[in-house]
Structures are given as C-alpha cells and as structure tokens.
Amino acid sequence: MGTQSNIRCKQKIMVVDDEELFLELTEEFFSEAGIDIITTSNPESVLNLFEKHSPSVLITDLSLPNCSGIDLAFKVKQLYPSTKVIFITGYSELNYQDERLVSLMGSRILHKPFPITSLIHLAESLQG
Structure with missing residues (x-):
C-alpha cells in the first residue's frame, strides 16, 4: 500500500525595496510562513537574481533609486513573462500613466503601510 505525498512545490518570491528594515521584516515573516524569499535593495541585481533563483512572484516598490518599479517589472516580464x-x-x-501601466500588466498594488500578512496572502494567491 503506497502513501501519497502532499509536498507542495515551493516557489520563490523576490522583494525589491530600498528600505532595508522593510526587507528584513518581510524576509523574516515570509520565512516564518514557509515561503522562500529573495530580497534586494539593488534594482540592478534583479535580473541576475532572477536568472539564478527563478522566482514566480516579483514584489517591488514603485519608487526605487535610479529606476522605477514599473520599468523594472517590464524588464522582468520581457524575460520571464509568467512572473506575477x-x-x-x-x-x-x-498618476494616471502609472495606474494604466500597472493595470495593463495585470499587476496588483498595495499601499504602505499594510499588514505584512496581506502581502503574504496576496503573494501566495498569485503563486497558484
């Protein structure tokens, strides 16, 4: 008699934000929830990290140093179209243009401050 394993395929989530404290707290809470997470405050490292870790969800601040979160998301989606x-x-x-671009990408927006559990639940729901 065999047993069936209920092992869920763990997918990874990447978080990009220039606030180090936010990244530390997010990493702690996501890890406690059993979610693999990659964090970076450097938007320039994102594509290399995507190639190495293949996250299924990108969480990014809209306003990053030297880069907009929307531009970053477009670059990621060009190379990894299934990324949420x-x-x-x-x-x-x-502004209207940012709202329109976010809508066209089928993305979601969370306004700070928000409960970290809201971010965890939203990320989990997008992983499928």
Whole structure:
C-alpha cells in the first residue's frame, strides 16, 4: 500500500525595496510562513537574481533609486513573462500613466503601510 505525498512545490518570491528594515521584516515573516524569499535593495541585481533563483512572484516598490518599479517589472516580464508582479508604494495615489501601466500588466498594488500578512496572502494567491 503506497502513501501519497502532499509536498507542495515551493516557489520563490523576490522583494525589491530600498528600505532595508522593510526587507528584513518581510524576509523574516515570509520565512516564518514557509515561503522562500529573495530580497534586494539593488534594482540592478534583479535580473541576475532572477536568472539564478527563478522566482514566480516579483514584489517591488514603485519608487526605487535610479529606476522605477514599473520599468523594472517590464524588464522582468520581457524575460520571464509568467512572473506575477505586486507593486508596493508609500504614495496614496498614483498618476494616471502609472495606474494604466500597472493595470495593463495585470499587476496588483498595495499601499504602505499594510499588514505584512496581506502581502503574504496576496503573494501566495498569485503563486497558484
């Protein structure tokens, strides 16, 4: 008599933000939830990290040093089209162009501050 294994294929999530404390807390909470997470404060390292780790979800701040989160997401989606994207922002409202681009990508937006559990649940729901 065989047993059936319920091992879920663990997918990885990448978080890009220039706030180190946010990255540390996010890494801690995601790890406690059993989610593999890669964090970086350097947008320039994202494509190399994607090639190495193949995350299924990208969580990025809209406003990053030397790069917009939307531009970063477009670069990632060009190379990895199945990647799901969640944008996070401290701005209460987005300009029309940013809202339109986010909508066209089928992405989600969370406005800071938000409960970290909201981010975890949203990321898990996008992993499928």
